[in-house]
Amino acid sequence: MNRTLPEIFSDILTYNGSLVEQTDDGALEVIAPQHVSGLLGISEHARLCFSYDAVGGDAIYASYGSDLFKALAGLFEDRGRCSVARFEASPLNIRKLIKTIPGEFSFSNAIFRFNRTEIKDVRYLMLYLKYTALSDEKHEGILPVLINCMTMSIMHLTKDADEIMEGLKVINVPYSGAPTGFINEQEGIKLYKSAYSAADQMIRGRLKDFIRSLERRLNRDTKRVYEYYETLREETLRAIERKREGPEDGADKLRDKLNVIETERKWKIQDLIAKYALNVQIEPVAAVAIETQVPVFWISIKRRLASREFPVTYNPVVRQFDDLPCESCFYPRGHYYVCDDNLHIVCNSCFSVCSLCGKRYCKACYKDICPKCKR
Incomplete structure (x- = not known):
């Protein structure tokens, strides 16, 4: 059942020991206990209005986004967090x-x-x-x-x-x-x-479209940066080629410029990776x-x-x-396996094949380090 904001205010204040009466113009006349008025930053006898146009005199604006609306959360403290x-x-x-x-x-x-x-x-x-x-x-x-x-x-x-x-x-x-x-x-x-x-893992699954969008934009911007600095590099190489007949110091400066171009390209790509990295x-x-x-x-x-x-x-x-749990990631994906060392129940993602030696190992036992090649 939908309830109006004045009704919600009235219920919360009444529950916390206040006397509340709604007036004909939709405002609330409130007589609040000292601890409630102190927490909300209002006088013990206050008039609450829910329309900005109706605020006047001693009336307090109490609609969404108001200071009083934000202060209302203080009445709940930690109640409702655990039950x-x-x-x-x-x-x-x-x-x-x-x-x-x-x-x-x-x-x-x-x-x-x-x-x-x-x-x-x-x-x-x-x-x-x-x-x-x-x-x-x-x-x-x-x-x-x-x-x-x-x-x-x-x-x-x-x-x-x-x-x-x-x-x-x-x-x-x-x-x-x-x-x-x-x-x-x-x-x-x-x-x-x-x-x-x-x-x-559940959140990343829920945000899979957003993650795909991040990857597309990262690939697009990385390609642009690479092409831009590759163009500068090719222009510099052509300039070095033209300088072969000239003074050696001119060619040295251009070779230094090549190093600068490559360093800046790496920095730019790292900046892009940091920009599009997802932190949950x-x-x-x-x-x-x-x-x-x-x-x-x-x-x-x-x-x-x-x-x-x-x-x-x-x-x-x-x-x-x-479902059976995966005793490594607790979000099983694919088939279940049982490891040899401790008989852990793990999913396909956590009973992975080492890319170096090809050995399957249990991530509940060894986390991300292969027990055979130690990498």
């Missing part, structure tokens, strides 16, 4: 879900078998991330993600976030003031690092920890002679199996 909720899941047909597991998951270099199942409380974290993508242009947006705190599977929520919120029952818990007030510190750090790693900044805006009962299916993953047990979960919040 805990319960999701009551509908009964599920466990036997039917077990039968679908072989078709839901697969590995390119390993096999697995189903071991056992159990119903247990699992916590999900619905995290709203604000991103700012900076280059020669600026792009901003909100990215909601859903994280399985047990398996570290991360899902990009597109149209489901509002629907999920409607099905939650909020649990009142004291807010600690920390970014992960409802999660222990070690788990919180791990979750946020994983979420940031996945979100960076991510910060958490709000988080909701969702507690719910989840069927957990334990599978045994076998790679050569080694094996590892791993939980596969059916997510009742979005009514589908959670």
